[in-house]
Amino acid sequence: MPPEQLRSLAAQLISKVNTMDRKIHRDEAIIEQLTHEIAILKRHKFAKRSERISPAQGRLLDDLLDTDLELN
Template sequence: MSPDQLRTLAAQLLSQVDKMGKKISRDQTLIEKLTHEIAQLKRLKFAKRSEQMNPEQASLLDDLIDTDIAAIEVELQALHTVPAATEKKQKPKRTALPAEFPRTLIHHEPDNTHCPCGCALKRIGEDVSEKLD
C-alpha cells in the first residue's frame, strides 16, 4: 500500500472510532434513561398502596427526567472534552541508605534454570530491597 492510501485508511479508521464512541455515549445515556423509567414503573406497579404514585402526577416526573438527562449529557460532554491528567509518580517517602553502610547481596536463583523443553530460562526482573539491621 502506498503512503497516501495508508493515510486515508488511518483517517477513515479514526473517524469510525469517533463515531463509535459517540454511539456508545448515546447508548449509555439511553440505557440510564430506560433503567430510571423501569424503576419508576416498578414503584408504580409494586409499591405499597400508600406509596404508589397517582397516575395523573406521573407526567410531572417526565419533565424532571428530561432535565436530568440533559444535565447528564452535558456532564458527559464535559468529561469527554477534558483530557486525562497525567499522574505524577510519587517519590518514595524514605531516603536511601547512606553509601558508607555495608551491603550484602543475596541472589535467590532457582534450582533448575532450564524449562522442560530444554531451553534456558530468561531473567524477567529483579527486586532490590535494603534494610537496616
C-alpha cells in the same frame, strides 16, 4: 501500500471509531434513561400493590367510622 493510502485509511478508521464512540455514548445514555424509568415504574407498581386495602381491612375501617359517627 503507499504512505498516502495508509494515511487515508488511518483517517477513515479514526473517523469510524469516533462515530462508533458517539453512538455508544448515546446508547448508554438511552439505556440509563430507560433503566431509571423502569425503576420508577416498578416503585409505582409496588406502591399501588402494597397500599391496597383488603376487604377485611375495609370492613374494619367502615366499622370504626360507623362507631365514630354514632358517638358524635
